[in-house]
Amino acid sequence: xxxxxxxxxxxxxxxxxxxxxxxxxxxxxAATDDLPATLRRSTRPxxxxxxxxxxxxxxxxxxxxxxxxxxxxxxxGSCTMKYNPKAxxxxxxxxxxxxxxxxxxxSVGQGFLACLYELQEMLKAVTGMQAVALSPMAGAQGEFAxxxxxxxxxxxxxxxxxxxIIVPEAAHGTNPATATMCGCVVREVPVNAEGxxxxxxxxxxxxxxxxxxxxxNPSTLGVFERRIEExxxxxxxxxxxxxxxxxxxxxxLGKVRPGDMGFDVIHVNxxxxxxxxxxxxxxxxxxxxxxxRLAPFLPVPIVGRRGEQYCWLTERDxxxxxxxxSGFMGNAGVLLxxxxxxxxxxxxxxxxxxxYATLNANYLxxxxxxxxxxxxxxxxxxSHELIITLKRQAKELGVTAMDFAKRLxxxxxxxxxxxxxxxVPECLLIEPTETESxxxxxxxxxxxxxxxxxxxxEPERLTSAPHTMPVRRLDDVRAAxxxxxxxxxxxxxxxxxxx
Amino acid sequence: xxxxxxxLKYTKTHxxxxxxxxxxxxxxxxxxxxxxxxxxxxxxxxEAGRTLAAGEPFAVVESVKAASDVYSPIAxxxxxxxxxxxxxxxxxxSDAYGKGWLMRLRPAAAxxxxxxxxxxxxxxxxxxxx
Ligand SMILES: Cc1ncc(COP(=O)(O)O)c(C=O)c1O
Numbered sequence: 001x002x003x004x005x006x007x008x009x010x011x012x013x014x015x016x017x018x019x020x021x022x023x024x025x026x027x028x029x030a031a032t033d034d035l036p037a038t039l040r041r042s043t044r045p046x047x048x049x050x051x052x053x054x055x056x057x058x059x060x061x062x063x064x065x066x067x068x069x070x071x072x073x074x075x076x077g078s079c080t081m082k083y084n085p086k087a088x089x090x091x092x093x094x095x096x097x098x099x100x101x102x103x104x105x106x107s108v109g110q111g112f113l114a115c116l117y118e119l120q121e122m123l124k125a126v127t128g129m130q131a132v133a134l135s136p137m138a139g140a141q142g143e144f145a146x147x148x149x150x151x152x153x154x155x156x157x158x159x160x161x162x163x164x165i166i167v168p169e170a171a172h173g174t175n176p177a178t179a180t181m182c183g184c185v186v187r188e189v190p191v192n193a194e195g196x197x198x199x200x201x202x203x204x205x206x207x208x209x210x211x212x213x214x215x216x217n218p219s220t221l222g223v224f225e226r227r228i229e230e231x232x233x234x235x236x237x238x239x240x241x242x243x244x245x246x247x248x249x250x251x252x253l254g255k256v257r258p259g260d261m262g263f264d265v266i267h268v269n270x271x272x273x274x275x276x277x278x279x280x281x282x283x284x285x286x287x288x289x290x291x292x293r294l295a296p297f298l299p300v301p302i303v304g305r306r307g308e309q310y311c312w313l314t315e316r317d318x319x320x321x322x323x324x325x326s327g328f329m330g331n332a333g334v335l336l337x338x339x340x341x342x343x344x345x346x347x348x349x350x351x352x353x354x355x356y357a358t359l360n361a362n363y364l365x366x367x368x369x370x371x372x373x374x375x376x377x378x379x380x381x382x383s384h385e386l387i388i389t390l391k392r393q394a395k396e397l398g399v400t401a402m403d404f405a406k407r408l409x410x411x412x413x414x415x416x417x418x419x420x421x422x423x424v425p426e427c428l429l430i431e432p433t434e435t436e437s438x439x440x441x442x443x444x445x446x447x448x449x450x451x452x453x454x455x456x457x458e459p460e461r462l463t464s465a466p467h468t469m470p471v472r473r474l475d476d477v478r479a480a481x482x483x484x485x486x487x488x489x490x491x492x493x494x495x496x497x498x499x
Numbered sequence: 500x501x502x503x504x505x506x507l508k509y510t511k512t513h514x515x516x517x518x519x520x521x522x523x524x525x526x527x528x529x530x531x532x533x534x535x536x537x538x539x540x541x542x543x544x545x546e547a548g549r550t551l552a553a554g555e556p557f558a559v560v561e562s563v564k565a566a567s568d569v570y571s572p573i574a575x576x577x578x579x580x581x582x583x584x585x586x587x588x589x590x591x592x593s594d595a596y597g598k599g600w601l602m603r604l605r606p607a608a609a610x611x612x613x614x615x616x617x618x619x620x621x622x623x624x625x626x627x628x629x
Pocket of ligand 1: 078079138139140141172174216220245247248269278284286
C-alpha cells in the first residue's frame, strides 16, 4: 500500500496535452443539430488534459491507497469481508454473459436463465424457504420487498389493522427504516443482558396490530438468539409474520435453516456470504425467500420452467405480486458470482464455511480475552463475529474504540466496525471470516495486544493515530458537515473555458 | 464526572426536563448523553403543534458515531423546536442544559410523569460506568 497522497488529476493537467488515440472519432459539426440551442453548451467542459501514461499512473496510484481483502486483513464486522475466489468473477464475466441484452428473447438466453433458476433452487435449499425471487438489489431492498409482502398478505386477507412491525433494539438500522418505508409503525423490544430478545417485553408488545417481527439471527450482537422458537410461537400466535434478516447467513450456512426455525420471509445478502464483498460499496443483491403463504406476493420477474425451457414469470403469472424492484432481473453480475461460488462449494462446502467462520471468531474471542480485552457478552459463545467493549480502557486510559481502530491501520490491518451496535459502549465488532489462517488471526491479536500496551504507556500514540497513512486523523465533524468535495481550479491550473 | 444540575428532572433514556415559570417545560439531552454521542453534526427537532405521548420519539440527534432518537419525557403539545440547532448542532455539546434545548412543550392535563430526581439520575450514570 502506498503512503503518499495522490493529487487530483486536474493538477496534472497541461493545456493541449491528451491521448488523441483514445478520443472519440470527431462526429462533425452536424452531430448536435437536432439538440435545441438552449441545451447546447457554449463553453468547453472542464476536463483534465493529461497523457495516457499520466492517466494510467494516476488511477493505479489511487488504487494503491486502498485497503482491500486482496491486500489486507479486513475484519469489518457485519460485512463478511472474506476472500472471493477469482473463479467466481471470471465465470460471471464470460463474454456470453456480458454481451447478453436484458431484452433478448428467452430462447437465446437459456444458459443465463438456467443459472438463475438453479440459484433460486439452491437458495431455497439453503434457507428452507418455499420460493425465491432474485431481483432486489441490496439487503435493504430485500427487506423492503419482505415487509411489503407481509403487508400485502394481511391486506389480501382483509386484516387491515396490522401495521406494526416489531424490531429488537439491537437491530440493524435498515430494519426500522424498512418498516417505516412500508408505512408501518415500529415497536421496539429490548434485549436482555445476555443478548437475547426480552420475551416478557415481546409478549406485551404483540397483539391485533402486529404485522410481523424483523429478527437477525445470529443478531448484530454476534450471538445466536436462543429462544427463537418461542419468539416465533409468540408472534405467530398473535397473528404476525416473522421476517428473518439473513445478512448474517455466513454463521449458519449449511447448519440451520430459517425456514425450519419458523420464519415466513427472509432476505439474503449475496454480497456478503456469496462471493461479493459488502464493504466494497459496489452493486449488491438481496434475494428474498418466502414460505408458501407469501409466495403469491413475490416481486417479479422470477425464473420459471416450462418443460425443458426456462422462462421469465411476470405480473401475468403472479397477479398478486408486489411488483418490480429493478429495471430487469436485478444485478446479474452479483447473481452469477453467487451461483458460481455455490457450485464451487457444494453442499459440504457450505457447512465448512460456517464452521470455520464461527471457529475463527471464537478463537479470536478467546485470544483477545486472554490478551486483556473485555467481551461484551462474556457468558456467550460468539457467532461468526464477536464484540469487545473498550469501556474500561476508555475510562482508565482515556483512549476510545476509535483510537484503537485508527492505530490498527498503522499495523496494516483494516479496522473492525466501530460503535455498532449502538447498544454496546466503545465497541469493536470483529468478523474475521472463514478464509483467514490462524497466522493471520494471531497477527491481529498481537497487534491489538501491542496497542493495548501502548495505550497504557503512550496513549497519545493512539489518540493521534494513524501515523503511517497517506492522511492522518480526519476531522469527522467537518467531513460530515461540509459535503462539498468539488475541485476548483486555481490560477495555477487554469484551463481555458471558452471554445 | 457528569454535570447533573440539581434543578432539573431526568429520564432513564438521558433526557432532562425543566419546568418554566408559566408551567410549560423545556426538554433536552443530558451532558452525559452528549458526551457518549460525541460531536453532533445533525439535529432534527419537532414542529410546533405536534402532540406527543410520554416515551414517544420527538427528535433525532446524529453524531459522527451514531444517530439516536430522543424520547419525550412526558405527554404534551409541542410549542417549539429549537430553531438554532439546525445551523449549530454543536450547541448541545457545549451547552446541553442551556442553548442546547431541543423543544418546549405544553404538558397534557393528565400528565403524571415518572421522572428521576437529580441524585437518582446521577446514580444511573455511575452504574452505566460513564
Ligand atoms: C444485519 C443487517 N441487515 C441488513 C443490512 C443491509 O444490507 P445492505 O447494505 O445490502 O442494504 C446489513 C448491512 O450491513 C446488515 O448488517
